[in-house]
Amino acid sequence: VQLQASGGGLVHTGGSLKLSCAASGFPVDDYAITWFRQAPGKEREAVLCISRRSEDIKYYANSVQGRFSISSDNVKNTNYLQMNSLSSEDTAVYYCATDEGYGCYEGRSKTIWGRGTLVTVSS
Secondary structure (H helix, E strand, C coil), X not given: CEEEEECCEEEECCCCXXXXXXXXXXXXXXXXXXXXXXXXXXXXXXEEEECHHHCCEEECCHHHCCCEEEEEECXXXXXXXXXXXXXXXXXXXXXXXXXXXXXXXXXXXXXXXXXXXXXXXXX
């Protein structure tokens, strides 16, 4: 079982980007999926989570509320992180992960991590 994040790149301030987290070995909607990011020189932080069956969404980073959204496509078995109104503070390596649980619990250790994808926001 694994997750693979993709979709990062260079975007201008105020632009949008959609990251993908493809699941293999399990249905993406079976577990809660959390997106994390790690900016240069900073600790990794949880950003956003969607629970099993998309029943609940939790924002962990206040700075992304109203700008980022999360969703899952069961046909493509992929989770998405839509990022709008990007700023330089959003520059980071983004990761998707799951603890193979049903709900969003920030403190629970994640057991499956996707490789990071770099998002660079430049003016």
